[in-house]
Amino acid sequence: MSEPFEEHRRLLFAVAYRILGSAADAEDAVQDSWLKWSAADRSRVADPRAYLVRIVTNVAMDRLRSARARRESYVGPWLPEPVLTDAGSGAGSEEDAVRAESVSTGLLMLLESLSPLERAVFVLREAFAFSHAEIAAAVGRSEETVRQAASRAREHVRSNRPRFPVTASRHRAVTERFLAAAGGGDINTMLDLLAPDVTLWTDGGGKVRQALRPVRGAQPVAAWFAGIMRRPYEGVAPAEMTAEITGLSGAPGVVMRGGGRVLATLTLDLDDQGRIIAIHNVANPDKLGAVTAGLVRDLRLSAYESGLGVVDDGA
Structure with a gap:
């Protein structure tokens, strides 16, 4: 596989898992993204990271729509698929707690009640610090639409989650x-x-x-x-x-x-x-x-680790 794809594979899985709540579906979304990436004219791609995130976000949104139809007939409560991470020990800081919260089971369950667009926007904005303009380009919507979706999603989460996650x-x-x-x-x-x-x-x-x-x-x-x-x-x-x-x-x-x-x-x-x-x-x-x-994944990517700068372009 090409070097840019492998370089950003961890980021792509982290994005897809937060949108889908399923490790298996996230892996499939990453694989589908590779197929689209391999078929693209990469000579015209100025920013491989942004391009790949756009691909995996849209693939994950499409998969989420199909998955929700299947979940309507699921027997009993549907919960996100757990994955092993590196947050099992250590004191941890408040910042670490906030980063870990972005992939917690409780939050992923809460995101189930958002539309696929709202969920993708929330993930890209809150977990990976994309600007509204970057998200608009990724999901193919206007910046104003993205701002409204981000506001709805953020308010929904804030009204249903603890304000300060524990360490x-x-x-x-x-x-x-x-x-x-x-x-x-x-x-x-x-x-x-x-x-x-x-x-x-x-x-x-x-x-x-x-x-x-x-x-x-x-x-x-x-x-x-x-x-x-x-x-x-x-x-x-x-x-x-x-x-x-x-x-x-x-x-x-x-x-x-x-x-x-x-x-x-x-x-x-x-x-x-x-x-x-x-x-x-x-x-x-x-x-x-x-x-x-037994695969341990690091899903708590910071803005620096994901290659994205924190852009304060307004709520």
Whole structure:
């Protein structure tokens, strides 16, 4: 493959994953982008990075439209596909927390309610610091249309997400305490960690046993974990299961293994006070391929790392 494409492959995957919420679909989008890139007249391409981002953004938007039609018939809640990242340990700064937030499971779920255009604009603007003019060129819309889409998306996210994400060290500490309490059936400790209006989302995709509707409220969620941790799951006894805290989708999370395979992943969404406001449990085997493969991805690209300057061209 050509050098410019390989140079920007990591960026292209990071963009596609945020738009699609699926590692497998993001890989396909990157491959489709390569086919379009290989067929292009590159002698007329002044900025390969911008050109490639434009290709992958539009490919991802098209794939998202098709994926949403399929998700309408999905069995139970649909959750983004988890990927291994490097945010499993370390104190981390507030800046790191903000960067990690851009790829968190909770945010990706929230972006599901945006239109494909709004989602692409939000990703390019907030995660990669594209200017409105650059985004307009990438998505083939006017700059004013892009500004309006960015404003709608940003307001939607701000009204539904914590204003100040917690650091990786605090996130890991809460994850460790919750995992220990759940494993020991300690409902009182779980209730101390859970926000009163916590929601548990479980994604089995109809392939494995999971709750088909969200479980809401601290008491029901604590009882659910206390019960499930005592029972065999998919032929694996509790004593044969292991739980590892590692980086998942930008934050510390849990990978459950047993019977020689990955059984599920668990990520916690924390509010401004560090209480657990949402739990995402992915157990659909079709969505565990990226974690099973063990490939650690750096999706928290800064503006510098993505090759883009932060351009303050107005909200």
